[in-house]
Amino acid sequence: MFFPGRYGYRGSNFEQTYRCYPASSFNKPHLEAGDKVIMPQSALERLSSLHIQYPMLFELHNGATERISHCGVLEFVAEEGTIIMPCWMMQNMLLQEGDIVRVKSATLPKGTFVKLQPHTTDFLDISNPKAILEKTLRNFSCLTAGGTIMVAYNNKQYYIDIVEAKPASAVCIIETDCEVDFAPPLDYKEPEKPQRPVVPARKAISEDQDANVEDEPKFKPFTGSAKRLDGRSSEQAPEVASATVPARSAPTDSDKRENKRAAAPSGASTSTRQRTGKLVFGSSASNKKEAQAQKEPAV
Incomplete structure (x- = not known):
């Protein structure tokens, strides 16, 4: 419902348009420290007749830019038809000195x-x-x-x-x-992260190759486990130092006869050799008999 009059009040709400002016134009710098405005005496008279909740709060609307803000009121001493506002508030609402602003009560x-x-x-x-x-x-x-x-x-x-x-x-x-x-x-601004130095392509490839070479297993000489010819463990110390046996060609007839003599039982020496389990190529007794046979003339 609209009540006709010079201030254009509407029903139980307060709504009016004013021309705005900065606080600096009226020597009121204390307005800059808050969000309160100065309105005319007629606004106070109308607000007193309405059921307005305290504290009194208002909505400010700039119709030209559709900017909206809110404020309180400090005094009612402005000239009729004008409102005094902080400079920062006018800048926020894109208002110039003398522009029209609509003021409406708000909760x-x-x-x-x-x-x-x-x-x-x-x-x-x-x-x-x-x-x-x-x-x-x-x-x-x-x-x-x-x-x-x-x-x-x-x-x-x-x-x-x-x-x-x-x-x-x-x-x-x-x-x-x-x-x-x-x-x-x-x-x-976010602090910039330190950039890694750019490595040339050739240098990067060479570094990768060096890394791969270092990773490959290297040859280590004289490593591994040893095995004996007689089948015994290499950790057991030998009773007699073994001599290096040269490689021989196919066995002759004399070698076969000597092997047969060595294999036949011939007393204590033969039994001793069997107990030790060593490889013996001939004996001193058979060597003496063979030498005497060669010296005696054939019949």
Whole structure:
């Protein structure tokens, strides 16, 4: 329902259009430290007749750019038809001096979580940015996701984006415990990883070949296990040092006769040789008999 009048109020809600002007034009620099505006006396009269919840919160709408933000009110001393706003708020809403802005009363839930993103990394270089932020937000009534706030410290202005807000896109931060999280600053750059030196192709191939050669098993002389001719273990020490036997050709008739004599039992010496298990090529007794037979003349 629309009530006709010079201020255009609608039903039980407050809604009015004003021409906006920056706080610097009216010598009110203290407005820059928060999100509160100064409205005319007629707005207070109308708000008093409505059932407006406290604290008084308002939605600001720039119809030319469709930018929306929220604010509180500090005083009702502005000239009729005008509203005085912080400069950073006008910049955030893309408003110029004398532009038309629509002001509407709003009810916002208590904020439980906000995510902030500084524009520059130098904000994190402050000795205690959390304390500075808490002190600044005491002058704010609400926060709107997608908007930007300004934090003044040590004669310098730091701009911070409102990336996210819960439980709604616009929340009230008066008398509430709100969790705050930070996103990396807009100008933050990841540290560059050290690059590995580029190795020429020929050098890389030669290095791979050298690595392969080193991995191959090398020949080690005089390794392995030994075996004996008599079948006994090589770890058992021999009773008599063995002599090197030269390779022989096919056995002759005399060799066969000597082998037969050696194989026949001939007393204690033969039994001793069988017990030791060694290879014997002839005996001293048979050698003497053969020598005497050669000396005697044939009959």
